[in-house]
Amino acid sequence: MESSGNVILDTMPNLAHPLFSAPVDVIDAEMVRGFLDLELEESFTVDYKRGFDSAAETVAAMANTYSGLILIGVDARQSDKNLPGPLVGVKAIDKDRLVSKMATTFDPPGWTPDVTPVTVDDKLLLVVRIDPDTVPRPLFHQGAVRIRLDGRNATADRRLVEVMFQQADAVSPQTYFSDxxxxxxxxxxxxxxxxxxxxxxxxxxxxxxxxxxxxxxxxxxxxxxxxxxxxxxxxxxxxxxxxxxxxxxxxxxxxxxxxxxxxxxxxxxxxxxxxxxxxxxxxxxxxxxxxxxxxxxxxxxxxxxxxxxxxxxxxxxxxxxxxxxxxxxxxxxxxxxxxxxxxxxxxxxxxxxxxxxxxxxxxxxxxxxxxxxxxxxxxxxxxxxxxxxxxxxxxxxxxxxxxxxxxxxxxxxxxxxxxxxxxxxxxxxxxxxxxxxxx
Incomplete structure (x- = not known):
């Protein structure tokens, strides 16, 4: 049923996949391939990108909503754009480019998510994981607050931004206290x-x-x-x-x-x-x-x-x-x-x-x-x-x-x-x- 660090999804279908929150140093090709084999549609917490160009906006949207996981270097499927398709990979330098782009477009500055390079089937992928406990909400991207809807990004209205600021004043997202x-x-x-x-x-x-x-x-x-x-x-x-x-x-x-x-x-x-x-x-x-x-x-x-x-x-x-x-x-x-x-x-x-x-x-x-x-x-x-x-x-x-x-x-x-x-x-x-x- 369970083994150290691994979850057999077909016997425990209600558990989140370990790729969402496993320690960075244990993320490997087998874990990423297992996640891709689930063929999950893009959603509130999952997104696939061919390249890193538009990834920063999706990171900000997930950070302000439910957090989540982005796999970069994965093309869309021809028959259904919401499903993962062929692996196209990215360049090794793309990790540094993405981190630099996020560092210069996010406000407050200084926060970036985990970006882990993993080689799967001879293709270099970037696993971007947004941890809700580290996000300085609301997180602005190019002057706007993005939010995540079901498989797409949108811009938060003024009322929602005010709510986010009120929540940020009420409790620090980095610290847990007994409720x-x-x-x-x-x-x-x-x-x-x-x-x-x-x-x-x-x-x-x-x-x-x-x-x-x-x-x-x-x-x-x-x-x-x-x-x-x-x-x-x-x-x-x-x-x-x-x-x-x-x-x-x-x-x-x-x-x-x-x-x-x-x-x-x-x-x-x-x-x-x-x-x-x-x-x-x-x-x-x-x-x-x-x-x-x-x-x-x-x-x-x-x-x-x-x-x-x-x-x-x-x-x-x-x-x-x-x-x-x-x-x-x-x-x-x-x-x-x-x-x-x-x-x-x-x-x-x-x-x-x-x-x-x-x-x-x-x-x-x-x-x-x-x-x-x-x-x-x-x-x-x-x-x-x-x-x-x-x-x-x-x-x-x-x-x-x-x-x-x-x-x-x-x-x-x-x-x-x-x-x-x-x-x-x-x-x-x-x-x-x-x-x-x-x-």
Whole structure:
């Protein structure tokens, strides 16, 4: 299914191709050829150029929109100009010419994307990759702000330019901070679960992400077809013709309590409108049973006046006074990240942006109490695998971003491990021995 640094697309079709965000030093002819063999049409995030002359404008347009990938030295196909055709190659000096052109036509000056020369089938190609985390938006090109539409460039109007400047003033694109909207124990957040006020969960494991949307996204809606596609992506087909939890989530929930019965995904009756939908599923203990139980939730929001897509995947635990075993909560972190990255995000991106082959946005991982009055996790989590603690105080919420390069290559278990090591360090555990996560 996964191997170090490589993604087999025919078995994991929802993952972005590693060429979007793999480290520059691992981009090679095989990776580029594999991307070309997908025969992807030009789109918001993909473009092909015969030469470098018009590439600077497309770089600026992608930089101001969704970022993306440009392959230079690839001619258009005769039968369809939006598809890659024969490889024509470029000259070795064209890389320096392109970088120089961007440096003299971009404002603010000084920023250029990665430009990587790669020889494929004896033709020199330039792989231009625009990283959204480094772009000084709005980026002007020859005095205008370009934006990327579906397979073409356009000029932003005055209103959009003003919005870009406002966003640039509000947050630095070079730095990630934990988004307070994503914190499971933020009881002032609109995504807090009102249905559990009387019996809040003892533990919430949350994987969260936020992706910017195009400028007319205020008119986007979470239509029934979008929600239905999300339910199908998070489910497995049943022999009765319906949908049930996929086997891995089913088995995970059974580990919490083997006597629990399964509930398929359904819309939370308190959260089902065109801008915010929460799906709930999993194993709900019968009311007569006092043992542990677990609940799954996936919340989708068109936030910030429709300018961003926020997606949460939560595992909610009611422990009934028992501690959750090390291997169980660690595996739960992996399952939440996997469901978000493999299932929810690609499906929603495909429905709302028209393509799922876009770089994954930053993924946040949270471990928190669901109880306002008892924020400590000392009585909830077993921490034997974390070893000896060097500090004092209660065990509070843990939060970290997953390494982008590991998410991009599909190495989710290692990405979760790295995030959990950072969380353990915040909790004053210096040498954790985390259990293996099952792919």
């Amino acid at each position: 307070p909207r994503f914190a499971p124990d933020n009881h002032a957040a609109p995504h807090n679960r009102e249905a559990y006020r009387t019996t809040p969960p003892d533990l919430v494991i949350r994987a969260a992400a936020s992706r910017p949307l195009r400028r007319n996204s205020a008119r986007l809606r979470l239509h029934g077809t979008t929600v239905d596609a999300l339910i199908q992506a998070l489910s497995a087909p049943s022999f009765t013709g319906g949908h049930v939890l996929p086997e891995r989530l089913h088995l995970f929930a059974r580990r919490v309590d083997a006597q629990q019965y399964q509930e398929p995904w359904a819309i939370d009756p308190e959260h089902g409108h065109a801008w915010l939908v929460r799906l709930a599923a999993g194993h709900q203990a019968p009311s007569t049973q006092d043992g542990p139980r677990v609940r799954l939730e996936c919340t989708v929001s068109l936030a910030n006046n429709g300018t961003s897509l926020d997606v949460f995947f939560d595992l909610l635990f009611w422990t009934q006074g028992q501690k959750i075993a090390d291997d169980l909560w660690v595996q739960g972190c992996y399952e939440a990240v996997r469901a978000l990255t493999h299932d929810a995000l690609p499906t929603l991106t495909e429905r709302l942006l028209g393509t799922s082959l876009t770089p994954a946005p930053p993924i946040e991982l949270h471990i928190a109490s669901g109880k306002r009055e008892q924020p400590s996790l000392d009585d909830t989590l077993s921490t034997e695998c974390l070893g000896q603690r060097t500090g004092t105080g209660g065990l509070r919420r843990g939060t970290d971003y997953l390494p982008d390069e590991l998410v991009a290559t599909g190495d989710l278990s290692q990405a979760v491990t790295e995030a959990l090591r950072n969380i353990a360090l915040d909790w004053r555990y210096l040498h954790p021995h985390l259990p293996l996560m099952h792919d």
